[in-house]
Amino acid sequence: MAKAYWLLKSEPDVFSIHDLEAAPNQTTDWGGVRNYQARNFIRDQMKPGDHVLFYHSNAEPSGVAGVAEISSAAYPDSTALDATDPYFDPKSRLEQPTWFAIDVRWVQTFAEIVSLEQLKADPALVGMEVLRRGSRLSVQMVSKLHFDRVLKMANARRKNR
């Protein structure tokens, strides 16, 4: 089956693309997602090998910071099951978990952030979810066209320097 393309948001003050690159096995468990639409993406649609745009939100500048890939199937989010965890959700049970996590592995850190401003300015990216006003979903589906375009923007900037 064809690989799918995603955008994952993270606040770099909390967890950045550099943190992912420096993590053991350059991999982290992507947990703590508490939105049903995002949960459904994680649980039902993400597959190992799927491509990920790693997006820095609440950042200076905000934008796509690099590329990662999904490296596991979905599994119950342990942070929801641990009563001492800030993401604990008493409604979630191990036998019937409400929330799911997935492993994300680092692939590439862009030489420079492809900023939200640049993304907005590119006519080829019209319709991209992250550019929608009020778009708050932390897990978003991205078209292959848009994914490739962002990669191209990141590489073009490098060559032009």
Next chain:
DNA sequence: GCCAACGTTGGC
């Protein structure tokens, strides 16, 4: 720090 845009909660 402001505030628009949401998603969730809870009273009814």
Next chain:
DNA sequence: GCCAACGTTGGC
């Protein structure tokens, strides 16, 4: 089932 209140996200 409606919807106002509230909390959160995230750009600016």
